[in-house]
Amino acid sequence: MKSRVLLAVLSAAAALLVPACRRGGGDEILVGEYGSLTGTTATFGQSTHNAITMAFEEINAAGGVLGKKVRVIVEDDQSKPEEAATAVTKLINQNHVVAMLGEVSSSRSLAAAPICQANGVPMISPSSTNPRVTQVGDYIFRVCFIDPFQAEVGARIAWEILKLKRVAILSDVRNDYSVGLQTFFRQTFKGFGGEIVAEQSYSEGDSDFRAQLTQIKSANPEGIYVPGYYTEVGTIARQARELGITVPLIGGDGWDSPRLWEIGGEALNGCHFSNHYSVDDPSPAVQKFVSDYKAKYNQVPDALAALGYDAAKILADAMKRAGSTKGEQVRDALTGTKDFPGVTGTITINKERNAVKPAVVLKIENGKFVYVTTVKPTG
């Protein structure tokens, strides 16, 4: 572990020292993508990568960007933050990419963002929701909402939709995303007048949650907020039911994976989570995306796919408006993104480089994510 941290530090240092000597060139535009193609959150990276590939195929078929074809070079970070730092360093210094797409997980985006910022390579995270990600610097953007809002939606699910007054929280202490959601959820839910009866934690990669769940059970909550990723959430749901906990679980977009149901199964029935879009949305843009994606990959696209698609399209749009692939100009064009018609809604990038968008609430019923309602951001 120590050696990995050291490696990450070294590669970050190397990134600072070695100036990028060559960018793009030829008749191709090189875009880097880093993501979790394998590991505990493998479906996050795979969905995002599928959608990004599809987006650029469409763009290239329509004539490319600035008369050139776009080529995506993807690096697998194995669901590990230290590997994410290595991956972007390689993409920038060896492949000389002009822009970066990734990551889903906030911890991994936070590991990579300082390297992109230092090299002046614009980075768009499709779906990292922790506020700190874009605070790294003015080259870091995202096309999704952020956690204070997502946690508010979680609190609304508990308070308004499920009418719960006593809620417990079980979060992943080693995950920036999960800790962020926990903090904001606690604040908002207490603000509504609710009570947090127990707070327990685990670490990503744990597989036995019985001790925490037993403590939670003894506090007798009416619901449990579990702001984690699908691998752990599915396991937690199963073990909770085995311990006789029958109350609903509530979560965020980290739940969104085709594998969630495979892992948790019936234990997840009646659970709710906040997400970026719903496949049931009747809007033509969503339905076209869903049917194209299904035709290509034989799978229903999750929200991470939709956001990956939007991130790629927004990047291409910014390059076109900038008339250049130079980091600085693309950055300025990205900052000016306004009312972009994306699959996950109309996207405007605000001055904190975040997207302001509504969230949807989904309910799990026999393996299906059923649309419940849409929550708009206030103010």
Place this chain on the structure above:
Amino acid sequence: MTTFLQQLVNGISLGSIYALIALGYTMVYGVLRLINFAHGDVYMLGAYTGYYLSRKLKGSEPSLLGALVVMLGAMLVCAIVGIVIERFAYRPVRRAERLTLLITAIGVSLFIENGAQLVFGPDPKFFPSLAPRADFIVGGVRLTSEQLTVIALSFLLMLLLRFFILKTRTGKAMRAVSFNLDAAKLMGISTDRIIAITFALGSALAAAAGVLIGMQIPKIDPLMGINYGLKAFVAAVLGGIGNVPGAVLGGLLIGASEVMVVGYLSSTYRDAIAFGILILVLLLRPQGILGRAQKEKV
């Protein structure tokens, strides 16, 4: 109080798993004075064998018979793996320095871990339900059939092992080898055969632990052996390495204290407790709780 008892049940079922793995460490140490670092990975292989066997049986309803077939199959496969590891990795260097043997063990461990990622893929897999489920509630404490199976089966296997070591000729030979390898050889004991049997037994127990954890958790991944292996090693040292009842006691203690720490303190200290205990034991009682000069070694 109910919560405490429930945590105790959780702790014992986790501890039984540690105990089963710890037995393999302690037996191999007994005969070869070797910390077999690849042992945790044999446990992982056991879990994966169980996973693929149960997928083969899929289609049939979860049944006790099916679970038994999966368990025995995994134990058999891992017993063979254990023999192969001993034959091709450890036997050639058995007469070399202790350090050579130790480094070989680490090498075997890395080989299995990375090989498994290549063959099975690095993504976690999830066990299907093997046995029909039922819950029992005793005085407010909920016992799942998985937990009961884990606890009962672990103790049954440990009793069988004890019987084997104390009452059979092969067991007697194992004790002789652990007492003095060369003297045992002079007495006409085929030490190579006894060492191979020791590896086979230890690996089979680890495989049983792997299948049991798959039934209980139910997540398995190629690196799952590292953490469980380390904790089981600590359990073996805690109980007195080389000592069979000690390994069981150590496993249960580590399991119970880990669950209590997570439940009543914080999950962040989950691993710290096992290694804290290890340091304390090494400082205060280096021979372990049950480790004595006059002891039953394997």
